[in-house]
Amino acid sequence: MISSSTINVLVPTGALGAGIRAEDVDAGLAAGAHAIACDAGSTDSGPAYLAQARCKYSRAAIKADLAILMRAQARSRVPLLIGSCGTSGCDEAVDWTRDIALEIAQEQGLEPRIALLYSEQAPAQMQRAAQREAIRPLPPITTVDPSAFVQCDHIVALMGPEPYVAALEAGADIVLGGRTTDTAVLAAVPLMRGMSEGAAWHAGKIAECGGLCATSPREGGVMVRVGVDFFDVEPLRSSNRCTPYTVSAHMLYENSDPFLLTEPGGVLDVSQASYRALDERSVRVTGSRFVRTPYTMKLEGAAASAYQTIMLTGIQDPKPLADLGPFLSRMHQALTARVEETLGAAAGSYDISLRPYGWNAVTGIEEDFVPREIGLLFVATAATQDMATQIAKTCNPLFFHMPVHREAELPSYAFPFSPAEIERGAVYEFRLNHVIEVDDPRELVRTTFINLGEKAHA
Amino acid sequence: MPKLMDVCRHVRSKNAGPFWITVDLFFKDAEAYSQHVDALALQPEAVARVFGIQSSAVKRFPVPDLDVLKLSFPRKVPQGGVLERDMHGGQQYVRLLSIEL
Numbered sequence: 001m002i003s004s005s006t007i008n009v010l011v012p013t014g015a016l017g018a019g020i021r022a023e024d025v026d027a028g029l030a031a032g033a034h035a036i037a038c039d040a041g042s043t044d045s046g047p048a049y050l051a052q053a054r055c056k057y058s059r060a061a062i063k064a065d066l067a068i069l070m071r072a073q074a075r076s077r078v079p080l081l082i083g084s085c086g087t088s089g090c091d092e093a094v095d096w097t098r099d100i101a102l103e104i105a106q107e108q109g110l111e112p113r114i115a116l117l118y119s120e121q122a123p124a125q126m127q128r129a130a131q132r133e134a135i136r137p138l139p140p141i142t143t144v145d146p147s148a149f150v151q152c153d154h155i156v157a158l159m160g161p162e163p164y165v166a167a168l169e170a171g172a173d174i175v176l177g178g179r180t181t182d183t184a185v186l187a188a189v190p191l192m193r194g195m196s197e198g199a200a201w202h203a204g205k206i207a208e209c210g211g212l213c214a215t216s217p218r219e220g221g222v223m224v225r226v227g228v229d230f231f232d233v234e235p236l237r238s239s240n241r242c243t244p245y246t247v248s249a250h251m252l253y254e255n256s257d258p259f260l261l262t263e264p265g266g267v268l269d270v271s272q273a274s275y276r277a278l279d280e281r282s283v284r285v286t287g288s289r290f291v292r293t294p295y296t297m298k299l300e301g302a303a304a305s306a307y308q309t310i311m312l313t314g315i316q317d318p319k320p321l322a323d324l325g326p327f328l329s330r331m332h333q334a335l336t337a338r339v340e341e342t343l344g345a346a347a348g349s350y351d352i353s354l355r356p357y358g359w360n361a362v363t364g365i366e367e368d369f370v371p372r373e374i375g376l377l378f379v380a381t382a383a384t385q386d387m388a389t390q391i392a393k394t395c396n397p398l399f400f401h402m403p404v405h406r407e408a409e410l411p412s413y414a415f416p417f418s419p420a421e422i423e424r425g426a427v428y429e430f431r432l433n434h435v436i437e438v439d440d441p442r443e444l445v446r447t448t449f450i451n452l453g454e455k456a457h458a
Numbered sequence: 459m460p461k462l463m464d465v466c467r468h469v470r471s472k473n474a475g476p477f478w479i480t481v482d483l484f485f486k487d488a489e490a491y492s493q494h495v496d497a498l499a500l501q502p503e504a505v506a507r508v509f510g511i512q513s514s515a516v517k518r519f520p521v522p523d524l525d526v527l528k529l530s531f532p533r534k535v536p537q538g539g540v541l542e543r544d545m546h547g548g549q550q551y552v553r554l555l556s557i558e559l
Contacts (some may be wrong), residue, residue, distance in 0.1 A: 043476050046538035046545050140477055140515060140532035247523055252482050256474035256530035258519050300476075306540055353541060362549050381540045430476040430536045 006232070007190040009035050012069065013221050016040035017057030018115040020065045024220035024236040025072045031223060031236075033078055035189035036304035038221075039208060040097070041084020044254070047302035047428040050088035051153040052381035055096065055097045057087070062097065067104045073173060074110045080174045081164055081185050088300075089179025090154045091120040097176050098450070111453035112174045115167035118446040119178040119297075121155045122446035126299065126436070134437050135299070141433045148431050152301035153163035154431065159297065160264030161188035168192060172449065179300065181263055182208035190226035201268045203231040205261055206250050213250040213310045215241045234282035244275035265295045265443060276283055295441055301432035308424040309388040311378040311399055314414035319404045321374065325366050328354050328376075331402045335378075335395045342394050343387075350391055353379040376413070385423055441456055462499075463555040465490040471551035475493065476537040479509075479547040480530040491525035497559040505529055508553050 010028035012020045016038055025036070045056050055062065066082075073080040086093025094116055101114060129135050135144050149155065156179035165188055167175045177185065177189040186204035191197065203224040206213050210221035213233060233242050251270055252258050259271040273287040320327045335352050354360040354437040358374035378399050380391040400420070401410045437446060462469065468484040483500075485491035498504060502516035511531055519528040538545060 043537070044473055044546055046542075047476070048538070138477075245524065249526070252480075252521070252524075252526065252528055254472050254474055254480070256478045256480050256517060256527050258521050258526075308540070351540060355543065362543050363553060364543060365553075427538075427540050429539050433475075433477050433536075 004343060006227045007035075007193045007195050008223055008225045009037050009186055009189055009203070009207070010223050010236070011038055011186060011207040011210055011221045012036065012236070013065065015042065015057075016065050017055070017061040018065075020068050021220060022038050022068045022072075023070060027238070028221070028223050028236045029072060029076045029078070033076070033223065034193070035079050035081060036072060037081040037083075037186045037189065038210070039083045039180075040183055041087050041089045041179060043300060043430070045087070047430045049229050050090060050156065050300060051302035051304060051426075053086070053088060053090050053092035053154060053196070053429040055086040055093060059208035060099065063100050063104065066097075066100055070101065070104050070110055070112065070174065071108060073112065074108075076454070077173075079168050079172065079189065080175070081188060082175065083177045083180035083182065083185030085176050085178065088154065089119065089156050089177070091178065093117050094118055094176055094178045101174065101176060102452075105452055113172050114450045115170070115172035115175045116157065116448045116450070117163045117167065117175060117177040117180075119157045119444060119450075120158050121157050121253065121299070121444060123150045123155055123301075126155055129436055135434050136296075136437070138298070138433045138435060144434060149301065152303045153429050154301055155301040157299055157436060157444050158264065158295040159445055160184045160295075160441050161191050163445045163447060165186035165192040166442060166448055168180065170449070179329060181298075183202055183261070183263060183268075186224070195226040196229050197266070198268070198288035199226050199229060199231040199285070201261075201263060201290050202270055202273065202285060203233065205268060206233055206247055206285070207324070209250070209253065211235060211240065212253065213242060214245050215243065215246055224297075229286075230284055230286045232278060232282055232284050238281075241281045242283045244277055244283050247285065248273075248275045264297050266290050266292045294437060295439070296435040296437050297444060299432045299434045299436055300430065302428050302430050304426035305429045306381050306383060306427050307385040307388045308427050309380045309392040310422050310424055311386070311392055311396070311420050311421075312416060313376050313378075313400055314373060314375055314416065316373045316414065317411055318370075320402075321372070322370055323372070324359055324374070328356060331398065334402065336397050338398055339391055339394055343390060347387060347391060348383050350383075350387065351379075351381040352391070352395065353381070355379065369372050381427065385425065389421055389423055396420060459558040460494075461556050461558055465494050469549050469551045469555060471549070473537055473547040474530060477533055478530055479533055479550050480528060481551050483527045483529070483554075485525040485527070488525055491522065491527075494559050495520050495527050499531070499545065499557045499559050500527060504557075505531065505554075508557065509550070510534065
């Protein structure tokens with residue numbers, strides 16, 4: 001038994017499914033971890049994962065990582081907390097992760113008590129909350145339109161640490177959480193065990209991406225040791241290092257403000273924090289503050305907006321490349337005219353976008369150099385998949401054989417696929433950037449337990 | 459006049475949630491930082507012109523301990539819409555590299 005004045009959280013990876021090495025987890029357990037915690041979600045890859053309730057990573061990748069963590073949990077008896085299951089953390093994504101966990105338990109003969117935390121919200125209920133003015137917009141959004149809520153396919157509310165703490169106090173070995181702030185999952189056990197709020201939340205922020213706060217971001221995760229007025233951070237792998245620079249620089253990451261971080265129930269303020277090397281590999285942080293505010297939960301919502309069909313071609317012919325901007329404008333005009341004369345009003349509200357990769361596809365701003373080759377992407381957006389595909393098919397001959405001028409012989413650009421048109425399905429959009437005020441951090445959260453040990457002995 | 463890429467050892471951009479882009483300029487050293495952090499070309503007005511947004515929306519955070527200037531601004535449209543070209547905002551910094559300080 002390691003006696004310690006700190007509460008130590010082993011953070012094996014920045015995202016469940018990104019890859020965990022059992023040796024790193026073993027090292028963290030041997031170094032006295034009191035909990036294993038990591039995040040499994042993000043909005044970073046776009047709205048589709050929330051709208052479709054699908055995981056960004058493969059089932060096999062999630063299972064491989066989760067199996068390592070569940071075995072470590074069973075062996076060490078320290079709790080395992082996973083936040084924002086299945087990328088979006090919506091109810092279906094939590095259930096998907098639950099089923100993987102149950103499969104692992106059965107295959108490995110494990111009998112953990114698993115708590116499931118659900119934070120998906122019914123759109124109609126959020127609309128009512130908006131009508132009674134319990135929902136506020138966050139910049140850059142300035143309004144609350146109650147109808148925006150019912151348009152969403154899925155809405156999730158980002159949990160704080162309280163539902164995790166309650167589940168652990170009720171005896172959970174493993175907590176599989178719906179959408180949660182990255183930080184809260186890591187801060188939960190130190191907060192539950194009475195460590196300072198500033199240190200616990202700051203440690204959570206620094207360790208949220210695993211090894212990203214170390215000199216070799218890809219070399220395993222980190223351990224944070226949270227004390228009463230400080231925390232220490234060090235990498236799990238002995239070859240890796242944390243320095244005051246790598247640790248403090250992580251406050252910049254994916255955060256619009258490097259000093260303040262708004263969380264459910266408060267704001268982490270690190271403007272007075274100081275970072276000091278304890279040795280070659282670990283860093284001590286002091287001076288972090290957590291300023292309590294009325295409790296709010298951030299809402300995320302996404303919905304399908306339209307459908308897209310794409311086509312791709314390669315152009316090496318120097319003539320169109322020499323004057324690419326005007327060439328693409330002429331092509332766009334010709335494509336639009338063709339759609340108008342063949343489909344007419346039936347096309348409805350649609351968009352044709354030409355994106356020359358190798359020239360200016362990312363910025364969309366005119367460039368003044370001549371590329372040697374481009375990949376020209378055609379994107380048709382329409383109200384239905386069928387119409388997007390009809391538009392693509394209508395544009396096919398012009399897109400693949402557009403001459404540089406009217407009298408020129410018809411070229412054939414290099415098209416890689418047959419059929420040429422690729423149906424992309426729905427395009428999704430984030431619709432919400434709001435917070436909801438709650439009286440109790442758990443009022444929008446539903447918790448259920450699965451007790452495998454009891455089931456096995458029943 | 460030096461370009462931004464000449465005085466920074468690393469520049470990156472990323473989403474800060476689906477509605478914001480944040481850009482981190484890591485200057486080469488304390489000298490490069492103090493010499494250029496207040497450059498006109500790195501003021502909100504100039505940055506807003508590069509990205510085609512309102513200057514009042516640009517947030518600017520000097521971080522002297524790290525020799526970093528952080529710039530954050532709202533996306534013109536939320537991440538992932540119909541015309542999205544950079545889902546993670548990961549290439550937005552490139553437009554700043556050749557600005558003259």
